[in-house]
Amino acid sequence: MGATVTVGKMASAYVIKTGERIYVLYENTYEKNCYPHTPHWCVIGFGRIEAVINRIFTYASVTCGGMLQGPGGAIQPTSYVEGWLRALAAPHQFQGAHTSLEIREHGMTGSIPTDEAGPALNALRNGGHTDIADRLAKGESIVFSYRDDADVLCTLATVIAPWRFADSFIRPSGEPGGPALGYRRARSKAAPDVRFPGVYRLRPQGDPDGGDSIIVETDRGLSIGPWEYAVLQKWVEIYGPHELSHPGHFRHLYQGLRNHLAALPLLPADTRIQVDATKAKPWWATNAQTIVNQIGPQGRTLGEMTSDWKTFHQMTSFPEAVTLTLPSTVNAHIMRSSEQLDLLAVG
Numbered sequence: 207m208g209a210t211v212t213v214g215k216m217a218s219a220y221v222i223k224t225g226e227r228i229y230v231l232y233e234n235t236y237e238k239n240c241y242p243h244t245p246h247w248c249v250i251g252f253g254r255i256e257a258v259i260n261r262i263f264t265y266a267s268v269t270c271g272g273m274l275q276g277p278g279g280a281i282q283p284t285s286y287v288e289g290w291l292r293a294l295a296a297p298h299q300f301q302g303a304h305t306s307l308e309i310r311e312h313g314m315t316g317s318i319p320t321d322e323a324g325p326a327l328n329a330l331r332n333g334g335h336t337d338i339a340d341r342l343a344k345g346e347s348i349v350f351s352y353r354d355d356a357d358v359l360c361t362l363a364t365v366i367a368p369w370r371f372a373d374s375f376i377r378p379s380g381e382p383g384g385p386a387l388g389y390r391r392a393r394s395k396a397a398p399d400v401r402f403p404g405v406y407r408l409r410p411q412g413d414p415d416g417g418d419s420i421i422v423e424t425d426r427g428l429s430i431g432p433w434e435y436a437v438l439q440k441w442v443e444i445y446g447p448h449e450l451s452h453p454g455h456f457r458h459l460y461q462g463l464r465n466h467l468a469a470l471p472l473l474p475a476d477t478r479i480q481v482d483a484t485k486a487k488p489w490w491a492t493n494a495q496t497i498v499n500q501i502g503p504q505g506r507t508l509g510e511m512t513s514d515w516k517t518f519h520q521m522t523s524f525p526e527a528v529t530l531t532l533p534s535t536v537n538a539h540i541m542r543s544s545e546q547l548d549l550l551a552v553g
Contacts, residue, residue: 208239209275210268212286214247217258217293219387220300222356227387229258230300230372231290233265238275252368253360255294255389260446262290267443271435283442284457287449294389298382300352305371307362308347318342318366325365333361393454400448400459402466403437406473408518419522421473421530428530430522434467473508478531479518480505486527493520494527505529 214234219227231251236243251261266283268274275281310317318326323342330339335358341348350359350371359371405428406421422431431437441463449456481501483494497517511518521528 208237209273210235211238211243211245211275211277212281213245213277215289215293216247217290217297218300219297219383220353221387222353226254226356227389228253228300228352228356228360229255229294229297229389230302230368231258231261231293249369249372252363252372256446256450257360257363258294259450262287263446263449264443267439270439270442282460283438284460287456291389296382297387297389299387300383302352302372304349304351305359306347306349307342307371309342309345315370316347317370318362322366326362329361329365330358333357335361391453394452396452397455397459398448398452400441400445402463403441404431404467404470407467407470408473410472411468419519420467420470428532430525430528430530437467438463473530474533474536475507475509476533477508478505478529479508479511479521480529480531481521482527482529484527486524490524490527494524497521 212233212235216232216234218230218232221227229251230249232247233250234245234247236245250265251258253261263283265274266286269281269283269286272280274286306316307318308316309320309323311320313319327339327343330336330342338348338358352359362371403422404420405423408419408421408430411418411434418433418435420431420434420437422429422437432440438460442460445456445459448459479501480503481494481498483491483498486494497520500517501511508518
């Protein structure tokens with residue numbers, strides 16, 4: 207599998223005139239399917255602590271599907287996040303002084319690609335940097351000070367890869383920054399009130415015929431959700447704000463989510479499944495209509511379809527066209543919050 211392998215992390219930081227700390231995240235990686243396996247450092251995050259924490263969880267989420275690994279194989283998002291938090295607690299002193307940027311059709315460091323220029327210019331204008339946006343739009347190459355123009359660079363880092371303006375060094379450098387630059391937060395007494403998605407499982411966990419398919423609850427009722435790894439990935443991806451407001455609970459809550467998904471009951475066999483091909487996206491309409499022709503407009507129960515898992519799995523491509531109706535004797539589970547962790551997680 208063409209995964210990225212992470213072998214090292216380092217954070218650096220500096221203080222700007224407002225007294226705020228700006229963090230730069232470096233990661234040492236190589237591509238698993240490219241030889242030789244020569245790691246290289248790259249800037250993956252730049253900005254104030256809120257921005258880099260969210261970036262860390264975005265990257266951590268990729269471990270759930272195996273596309274980000276360690277040298278020995280799969281890693282957990284919890285250990286990945288904890289590694290970054292250790293790096294942020296003891297950052298090096300950032301050594302950069304200036305960087306430059308211009309809009310170019312082709313280019314790496316020092317460039318904003320033309321196909322990313324629109325979002326970058328909009329972000330600058332929305333952030334109050336219209337003059338910078340106008341100069342870039344005219345084709346000007348602008349020199350920025352990391353300290354004086356930090357707000358501009360932080361804004362750009364939300365829409366373009368930060369290595370385009372902060373990857374000035376082959377490998378990270380700088381002396382240890384000392385406690386004043388570090389980010390350390392004690393574990394909060396209370397855990398955040400997070401939601402655990404998933405109310406049913408299509409098949410037993412690990413079953414090759416749909417064991418990873420999760421049934422979720424939406425505004426329109428029950429729906430065929432993504433595979434289990436994708437449920438985990440999305441949950442981790444958006445966890446950053448919880449770490450900022452209630453630090454120290456991610457490992458506990460992530461294990462709670464895994465326990466929750468493992469304990470989901472099976473979708474009742476007499477759940478009625480109906481398909482409305484008119485609600486499918488245009489590129490799936492023909493497939494949806496084929497299934498309507500097979501199961502009829504009134505649909506079938508899950509029990510009637512257990513010998514035809516291939517047909518059911520096709521429906522996972524157009525969940526917006528599928529209606530799942532539980533038997534009247536069954537109530538759907540509600541998504542469980544962190545307050546119910548006593549039964550779901552380990553301490």
